[in-house]
Amino acid sequence: MGAGSWGTTFAKLLHDAGGEVTLWGRRPELVETINERHENADYLPGVALPAAIRATLDPAEALDGADFVALAVPAQSLRGNLSGWVPLLPSGAVLVSLMKGVELGTTRRMSEVIREVADVPEERVAVFSGPNVAREIATGEPSAAVAACVDEQAAVGLQAATMTPYFRVYTSTDVIGVELGGAIKNVVALCVGMSVGLGFGSNTQAVLMTRGLAEITRLGIALGADEHTFAGLAGMGDLTASCMSPLARNRTFGENLGRGMTLEQVVAVTKQTAEGVKSSEAVLELARKHNVEMPITEAVVSVLYHGTPITEAAISLISRSPKPERYGV
Numbered sequence: 001m002g003a004g005s006w007g008t009t010f011a012k013l014l015h016d017a018g019g020e021v022t023l024w025g026r027r028p029e030l031v032e033t034i035n036e037r038h039e040n041a042d043y044l045p046g047v048a049l050p051a052a053i054r055a056t057l058d059p060a061e062a063l064d065g066a067d068f069v070a071l072a073v074p075a076q077s078l079r080g081n082l083s084g085w086v087p088l089l090p091s092g093a094v095l096v097s098l099m100k101g102v103e104l105g106t107t108r109r110m111s112e113v114i115r116e117v118a119d120v121p122e123e124r125v126a127v128f129s130g131p132n133v134a135r136e137i138a139t140g141e142p143s144a145a146v147a148a149c150v151d152e153q154a155a156v157g158l159q160a161a162t163m164t165p166y167f168r169v170y171t172s173t174d175v176i177g178v179e180l181g182g183a184i185k186n187v188v189a190l191c192v193g194m195s196v197g198l199g200f201g202s203n204t205q206a207v208l209m210t211r212g213l214a215e216i217t218r219l220g221i222a223l224g225a226d227e228h229t230f231a232g233l234a235g236m237g238d239l240t241a242s243c244m245s246p247l248a249r250n251r252t253f254g255e256n257l258g259r260g261m262t263l264e265q266v267v268a269v270t271k272q273t274a275e276g277v278k279s280s281e282a283v284l285e286l287a288r289k290h291n292v293e294m295p296i297t298e299a300v301v302s303v304l305y306h307g308t309p310i311t312e313a314a315i316s317l318i319s320r321s322p323k324p325e326r327y328g329v
Contacts, residue, residue, distance in 0.1 A: 001062065001085065003030055003055060005043035005134040005272060006098055007072030012138055014070075015050045016164040023055045024062035031055040043272065047138045063088045068096055068161055070128075074273040075101025075110060075183075082117045089118060094154050097127045100182035100238075101275040102282035107289065109179045123151035126158050127175055129182035130233040131241035133248060137167060144168040146234045148178040170233065177229030180220045182238055184283055186276030187297050188212030189242040189250035194303070194310050196251070197258015208296065209243050215294045219283075222290040250276040257303065258310055280304060295320060 001007070003025030011023045025031045033041050034055035038048060056062050063069060069089060073081050078099060089095070095118060097110040108116070111125045130145030137143050147158040147169050155171040162169050172178055188208060195204045216239070217230045229235055242248045253274040256266040267277075280300050287294045299317055302308040 001059070001069065001081070002072030002098075003027075003034065003040065003043075004072060005040070005138075006132065007070070008034075008040045008044055008049070009132075009134040009138040010070055010072060010098055010128075010162075011053050012049060013162050013164065013167060014068075015053055016167075017160075017162050019161055021053050022062045022064075022066075023053055024059055025055055025057065028057060031057050044135060044138050047135065059085050060088050063090060063093075066090050066093050068158065069093050070096040070098055071110075071114065072098040075099045075275050076104060076278050078110060078113050079103065079117055082114065086118050093124070094149070094158065095120065095125050096158060097125070097179070099275070100129065100186055101279040102183050102286060104278055104282045107282050107286040109176070109183070111175055111179055122175070123149070123154060125149065125175075126154055127179045127182070128158065128162070129178050129238060131237045133241055133245050135247055140166045142166050142168075144170065144233055144237075146170050146172050146178050146232065148172040148175045148234070150175060172229065172234070174226045174229045176223050177220050177225030177227075178234040180223065180225060181216055181230055181235040183275070183279055184216045184219065184297070185212070185235075185239040185242050186250045186274070187280045187283055187300050188215070188239060189248055190254035190257075190274070190276045190280070190300050190304075191296050192243040193251040193254020193256075194258040194300075195254075195314070197255040197260075198310060198314070205243065209239060212243075212296050213239055215292075215296055219287050219290065219292045219294065222292050249274045253277060263304060276300070277304060 001024045003023055011021045014021045038051050095114050099110045103113055111127055114125050126149035128147050147155045149155040150173055152173055159169040159171050192205050192208050217227055221227050249272050284297050284301050299313040303310055303313050
């Protein structure tokens with residue numbers, strides 16, 4: 001449900017793993033292009049899609065008889081979209097969150113929004129996350145991800161539905177950890193991008209990534225996640241890809257800010273959703289609710305929404321009081 005770059009890539013992944021796939025999109029011209037030219041020219045230009053993938057504007061057609069419903073809309077639009085789809089959801093289908101964000105206003109993770117809106121038990125909600133630069137996966141480059149659900153058999157089922165010769169899937173029951181890793185790495189990637197835009201090099205990027213992982217881990221532990229999750233694909237793996245890849249939209253967004261563009265200017269030239277931009281406020285609110293210190297997240301929010309110059313935010317980070325380094329601290 002969602003024909004952006006990741007939703008389309010996930011549809012191809014399901015097809016390549018042997019599944020029958022229907023892709024829902026909201027724009028008639030995009031759906032027509034996928035069906036007739038077998039290409040998502042807006043989000044994955046030049047990538048050939050299997051002819052067996054059917055795109056539709058009709059959510060009822062897309063959801064009919066589905067075993068897995070993969071939700072790939074922007075995080076802040078999930079509640080509104082899913083509310084309209086609830087009457088169409090097949091009973092017993094596993095609802096899979098592909099989104100990496102935290103809801104503004106409620107600070108709920110995407111799986112929590114799904115459970116609340118669809119009124120389903122947590123055993124029917126899974127999350128799928130990892131180093132998922134869409135275009136690389138769509139072209140068949142080797143990669144991997146984690147399928148997480150509190151019901152281990154549901155996670156195994158999602159694993160089987162997405163494993164291909166080029167894509168390896170691991171399972172987990174740590175939904176909180178897998179989900180937080182995917183959401184907060186976007187905020188860290190914004191900060192890394194800003195540093196690149198300012199002209200800083202590898203040392204600065206490595207510091208931000210490492211301390212960013214510490215922030216993710218601190219909040220994860222406070223919310224009940226397994227700290228070891230953050231050393232894996234959904235933690236360090238996703239963080240590395242999002243912070244280092246020139247294809248990663250949050251890093252690119254931050255890089256443009258670091259080069260001197262205003263927030264409005266960057267939004268205007270950004271074709272796809274950079275989830276960290278809006279989720280950063282929700283992540284910070286969530287951290288404050290649990291008394292978790294997240295200075296990188298605070299710096300990003302300060303730059304995006306409080307007019308703090310990026311150089312001033314950088315100075316505030318580097319001049320923080322000294323302390324011993326311990327894992328997750």
